[in-house]
Amino acid sequence: MELTMPEALNISVTGFIVVFIVLILLALVILVLSKLIGLFTPKGKDSKKKAEKAEKAADTAVMKADAPAPVPAANTAAPARAAIPFGSVELYKTGEKTAAAVMAIISHETGIPLNRLDFKSIRLKDDLELYKTDDKTAAAIMAITSHQTKIPLDRLVFKSIKLIEK
Secondary structure (H helix, E strand, O other): OOOOHHHHHHHHHHHHHHHHHHHHHHHHHHHHHHHHHHHHOOOOHHHHHHHHHHHHHHHHHHHHOOOOOOOOOOOOOOOOHHHOOOOOOEEEOOOHHHHHHHHHHHHHHHOOOHHHOOOOEEEOOOOOEEEOOOHHHHHHHHHHHHHHHOOOHHHOOOOEEEOOOO
């Protein structure tokens, strides 16, 4: 049995309409489920308190870190991963204060508490030139750039950071 052109068009249009109705219903079901799940997840005071605690801990870490870390020789190989205990950070050509600022900024920008982040190393590149800015500001700019672009810091290269005054 062969279909005439109007019959074939009628079947095609009916099929498209059915598919779109099912897609709309599926979108509504997902929307309702997400609202229901949102009602049962803690968003209120507890998560705000945790965020405030993490921010205070980050501020405390920045204020306490005064002594610069020793700078390894340029040709020294990086230590083996197994030699670094969990929770410690290897610092290369950067001070503890700058490292604490980078960690605090990343924690704040991502919303992940510091105790849930595990930093392996923080490295200041040799060829980074700073003009009219300090290490802390440069670290903040680098961390924010990494977060906003979703590119890890170890894959970004900063040649210079300049403060331009008008």
